[in-house]
Amino acid sequence: MSRLLVDGWQVVIGIETHVQLRSKQKLFSKAPTSLLSHSPNTRFHAFDAAFPGTLPRLNRKCLDLALRAALALGCTVNERSSFDRKHYFYSDQPAGYQITQHYSPFAVRGLFTPTKLGNSIRIKQIQLEQDTAKSITNPSKKSALIDLNRAGTGLLEIVTEPDLRTPEQAAEYVRSLQELLRAVGVSDGNMEMGSLRCDVNVSINRPGEPHGTRCEVKNLNSVKFIVAAIEYEISRQRRILENNSSAEVLQETRRFDHDVWKTYKMRSKEDAPDYRYMPDPNLGTLVFSQEHVDSVRRGMPSLPASTRSRLLQTYSSKGVTERDIEVLMNLDANREIPYDGAESSILGAVAYFEQLCSRNRDPKITQNVLGQLSALGKPFSSELISVDRMGEFIDLVVAKRMTRPSAKLLLKQMLSRPSNAPVNHLAAEMDLLDTDPPHHKTMSANDDLVRDICLRAIDALPSEIAAIRGGNQNVMNKVVGWIMRETRGKVDPNSAKTILNQLLR
Amino acid sequence: MLLRRFASNVSALRAKDVSINAFVAFNDSESVSSNGPLNGCTIAVKDNICTSHLPTTASSAILKDFHSPFDATVVQILTKNGAEIIGKTNCDEFGMGSLNIHSVHGPVVNPFNVEERRAAGGSSGGSAAAVAAGLCHAALGTDTGGSIRLPASYCGVVGLKPSYGLVSRHGIISYADSLDTVGVLAKDVSTVENVFGHINKHDYRDPTSIDERVRERARNLSLEQYESNRHSNTQDLKGLRIGVPQEYFPSELSSNPIISSIRNILSLLRSRGATVLPVSLPSTKYALSAYYVIASAEGSSCLSRYDGIEYGLRVKPPGEENNIDTSAKIYAHTRSHGFGREVRKRILLGTYALSADAFDNYFLQAQRVRQMVRDDFDSVFFVSNILASSSTTPKSRKTDGVDVLIHPSAIRTAPRLPIADDAGEPESASRDTLQDYVQDVLTVPASLAGLPALSVPVPQAVRNQNVEKGDGWPIGVSVVGQWGSDELVLKVGRIIEEMERNGL
Structure with a gap:
């Protein structure tokens, strides 16, 4: 006290x-x-x-x-x-x-x-x-x-x-x-x-x-x-x-x-x-008759405290933290409140999250993606991307069909131009997908692709390469950034760095 | 068409009304009323009842040019059923008064004998006078503490204040919401009954309007009781039990000619087989103070909306037109100029009764007395009050009790109109205070209890040596019943009316 x-x-x-x-x-x-x-x-x-x-x-x-x-x-x-x-x-x-x-x-x-x-x-x-x-x-x-x-x-x-x-x-x-x-x-x-x-x-x-x-x-x-x-x-x-x-x-x-x-x-x-x-x-x-009070009680949406504890109980074993749940609850708070206590036809963030997870998706990744949404500068709304399309998107991420930067780009696109086209088509259209799913790819094929783009980078950025050769490793990030832009993020930045180092050695 | 006939008769009505001043507006539009059971029935409407086609002023300067955007439910019902609303009738300002002298339109002159310049009674004086002068078949009035029954008595017409909650108050300009009751005035009981039958309906727009099932139950309860005790012979009143409240007949008034007229009626009813029983309503002596506190407290509240902002009169404080800080002064000026003396007096009284220091001793005390008055009535009537909370607990069936109460509607005939003073307001005439007191005793308790009360004109008693000489002006007898027994009250009223027609 x-x-x-x-x-x-x-x-x-x-x-x-x-x-x-x-x-x-x-x-x-x-x-x-x-x-x-x-x-x-x-x-x-x-x-x-x-x-x-x-x-x-x-x-x-x-x-x-x-x-x-x-x-x-x-x-x-x-x-x-x-x-x-x-x-x-x-x-x-x-x-x-x-x-x-x-x-x-x-x-x-x-x-x-x-x-x-x-x-x-x-x-x-x-x-x-x-x-x-x-x-x-x-x-x-x-x-x-x-x-x-x-x-x-x-x-x-x-x-x-x-x-x-x-x-x-x-x-x-x-x-x-x-x-x-x-x-x-x-x-x-x-x-x-x-x-x-x-x-x-x-x-x-x-x-x-x-x-x-x-x-x-x-x-x-x-x-x-x-x-x-x-x-x-x-x-x-x-x-x-x-x-x-x-x-x-x-x-x-x-x-x-x-x-x-x-x-x-x-x-x-x-x-x-x-x-x-x-x-x-x-x-x-x-x-107010007791029956009426009881019927209103039965029709009540769940209270924030019980939603919190339920989410924690259900998802904490899969790595979802209290902080993650706070992020979800804050997203949920943005939803439009319907008149006269009606049930909303629009999903709140929590319900959206739970529907996504109900199809065996990793809650931690799902929560991360939803958290990203608000970082993209738009208030969360389940109206912009349907549960199904968001599901397809998460599945692509989980299957490692895109790099993180590509995924971000795709999500931005899905938010700014809502459409019903299948998400993988959209990603393909934007040339964001890795050409082969990772488990089919041979390392060498992948390495070849990366090697090609790295060689192009060495040609295109002579002064940066000179600086790296002179011992300024910080410039390496700039070169990797150029590669990411050129490939629309399809290359894993770490392997690009490794190969660049090999080539410059 | 009947309607056209009347429309063209507006100038004739106007001419007839000049000496009476019963009307404040005439309906000279040729709007065609719908076909219905009230075709041919011309009805005048008290000016505190909202009409969209005619102005609604409540006889107040503050609403001088006010037009309501809607019709009161009662007006809608009557029009829909074919009645013709022929105009708006004069009344005391916001229904506050008992002589119809507190009106921005001037006093109503009792048409019984215009030369004598007597009051029509109030506050529904214009409605009573319009009926008495034959200017309409029926008139709507409102009754807060006697405002239908008193002018009905003074003008010699029938006036019904129904049970509170039966007739919609939607569109009635409130004076005291818990007491205000819409009722009907006409030449005879059957016309009153007919018009009342149409407006006696539940209205969802009035939160105090009583559910149809409840009114049906109360109606049946009172009629069954009455019928079961009676023989089929309608001439025989055996089984009808009439109570005479002793508090309404103080010994000081034993030589009053009106009291003896009522005694005559009672003995006639007894001779026809009715049982006449003295009953006591011991809380009556407190009823008056309770009524004044409640009515003026509610009045001060209901009239606070007249501030000159949304509608009605606005009086700007002199010389400060352009100062926005003067809104409080605008209220003060508007209300000081817009309300008449009697209304201002009651607002001040009511404001005091509601102030934090006075509330318990005045307003709450008055509510307790009001309950005592209700309990008094419930204890003398044979049938129980369906609205009383005690009726939820099974009560042992009463073996005694009366069906209706009978007493004079007024303690005197219409008084002379006071001479107006310089301000155009009537001077407070010095009057017999006991008479004033008893006058209010006669009408106020039924208002506090929300009971049906009917005033029926009766002839003055044959003079004898024990009684002062009467003046030949109309007098009325009141029949009061248990809540919801309006039909029974009207039946008894009709019996009295028939006895009178047959020369008693």
């Missing part, structure tokens, strides 16, 4: 995360949900604009996504919960209130163990609520515009107990939460697009003393900002407490300014608005 102290201070952090549900329609209206790319005010119904006479209608699809989140976070799902109105006047709040779950949230008392954290984080509660509209103020034009596209989108507020102790733990919690919610299809968890935002509560105290007064930093939309905001708060609160033993940290709500990398005061406890919470008279009691 002592390693978590910062110059004798214990840091206590709790996080409230707002997560947009990945649903086709909004929480209480049939209006379609929106992406940032949609034109403003094209995705709302009369209810979302709070027109008189409109009433909320609960979207059951949102409830099932909410249940998935609750189950994934090990929460107790309350059989009965209810909705409340949180009142405040703001231009992004058309009804003058937000429908949320203040008095009786649907899920409580969860426990979540992020992969890289030793300890578990207690989840206090999860509540279901409406997202706001967006107001866009333009100070130069002195105008404020309102975009209702986001108004009424289903949102989960996931609240931890104050169980985090360092900015890094907070970052790890948020990253793991993001991975978890994506894995079960609850949200795309995209912080840049605003579908996952955090409010962070920070306090510091001397070990053995009660927790200090906390300050809340609102609306952080990147892990970097979360870490920076917490670090800033720690040093700010330390300055207050260390400069004057009788000074106190004041309870405040603060904002993070990412231009100057500091938090600043938004309002003090005294200015805290009275939200006049009132049970929503329209929506009544939200009832």
Whole structure:
């Protein structure tokens, strides 16, 4: 525990995360949900604009996504919960209130163990609520515009107990939460697009003393900002407490300014608005039957932790390491999350990997190839190369029909120009295949070929050869590189080097 | 075509309405209504019910030029069934009021005798007056704490506040979501029954709309009970048990002519074989405060959407047009100018009741009282409340209990309209506070419990030496039943109506 102290201070952090549900329609209206790319005010119904006479209608699809989140976070799902109105006047709040779950949230008392954290984080509660509209103020034009596209989108507020102790733990919690919610299809968890935002509560105290007064930093939309905001708060609160033993940290709500990398005061406890919470008279009691919760549980995709341990169990004997699995899991995280918890028709990296391995392919090589994919600068997508074609490719590599550089070239080609042509045809077309499979080749034939190209190299690069002869072995790599380019990588670089050395001796 | 006839009659309607002010908009389009069972039936719609072809203002300046993009479900149903919506009727602003004097369109004058300039009652005053003046066959109203029954009583028409959850509220401008109920006003019970029969339907667009099976069960339960106790002879009311809630008849009002009229009705019903029993609803004395807290709290919430941003009136703070920091001031100015005095008062009350310091003592306490009021009713009715959570546990079958309750709809006849002050708002007239109190006692409990309540006009009692002289203006008797027993309530209403027709 002592390693978590910062110059004798214990840091206590709790996080409230707002997560947009990945649903086709909004929480209480049939209006379609929106992406940032949609034109403003094209995705709302009369209810979302709070027109008189409109009433909320609960979207059951949102409830099932909410249940998935609750189950994934090990929460107790309350059989009965209810909705409340949180009142405040703001231009992004058309009804003058937000429908949320203040008095009786649907899920409580969860426990979540992020992969890289030793300890578990207690989840206090999860509540279901409406997202706001967006107001866009333009100070130069002195105008404020309102975009209702986001108004009424289903949102989960996931609240931890104050169980985090360092900015890094907070970052790890948020990253793991993001991975978890994506894995079960609850949200795309995209912080840049605003579908996952955090409010962070920070306090510091001397070990053995009660927790200090906390300050809340609102609306952080990147892990970097979360870490920076917490670090800033720690040093700010330390300055207050260390400069004057009788000074106190004041309870405040603060904002993070990412231009100057500091938090600043938004309002003090005294200015805290009275939200006049009132049970929503329209929506009544939200009832989750045990049967329904069970059926959602049965339909849940597997959680990242169990996917990890399963992969490790299945493939570690074949040389696949924990690190390799992390690479796969990271590739998997790029996949598009389908709406309303539907099963994706597109394979994620893990499923792709397992399908490839299921046909008796070496998992270690397969994982290596998939790892290469991201090195080629394209985000992984199983759409670009089908499992079958990737299989053919791996088979060519395993059969040593290509050198590594040729294989890389072929993979690049397959990525940039998706086609259905058999992979070995493509390789042949590109003249990347060794003319004979290695077990048919006689060494001498191979040696002859290599010898020919080496002789050509000696002719073509006289000054480099002179340098090698003069004892500069480093230039050898340049000559081998020329041979590789000329032969499109068909020659094994090591044997080229050996033969060159023989010829130059 | 009937419809064309009425369309061309708009100018005649307008002329007749000048002295009453029941209508705030007339439908002069010649749109052809569909064929259906309500062909020939002209219906006026209270102005807090959304219509896409006519403006919907809820009698508020804040919605002065508001046109709803959609029709309320009730309007859709009536139009689809061939009824003709002839116009929108005046009401108290957002349904807040009991005299229809808090309206941006001015007060409604009771058509019973225009010369006397008496109130039509509120908040559905325009709907009641339109029916009473013969300007339409039926009218839709809304009732949050008596807003259909009171004007029905003052204007001498039949008014039904159905059980909460039977008629869709989709398209009704909310005042207090947990109390607002759409109902029907007409000259006779059978017209009310006919129109109600069409709009008594589950609507998926209203989350508080009750499932068809549940309403069917409640309906059958109440009717079976009633039928099984009765002889086939329809003239004989033997088996009908009528409860008279003693809290609704304080001794101070024993000489009130209306009370004696109700006594007459009760003795007639008894002479026809009905059993009349005194019953007690002991929580009644707390019901009023609970009602005011709940209605104004919900009102403050439901009306927070009127901020001048998405639609409706927007009042910019003077001299600060170009400052974007003034959005809070825009809300303040818009709401201060757009809402009338009575609405502002209730919003302030409700805002206080919901504030963190007051919430437990006011709002939560009021909810507990509301439950007590429900329990009171459940304990006097023979059939159990199908919606009560206790009905899930098998309850021993009651051997006593009543089928319906009967009491006066109003404690007085229509009062005179107050004189408007300089601001165009009615002065708060000094009134008999006991009468005010009892007036609310008569209508509010059924609203809190969500029960069906029907007001039927009755003639004033024959004068005798023990009773003050009546003024000859209409009075109404209310029939209240268990949740979902609307049909039974209408049956009893019809019996009273027939007795009246036969000269009692």
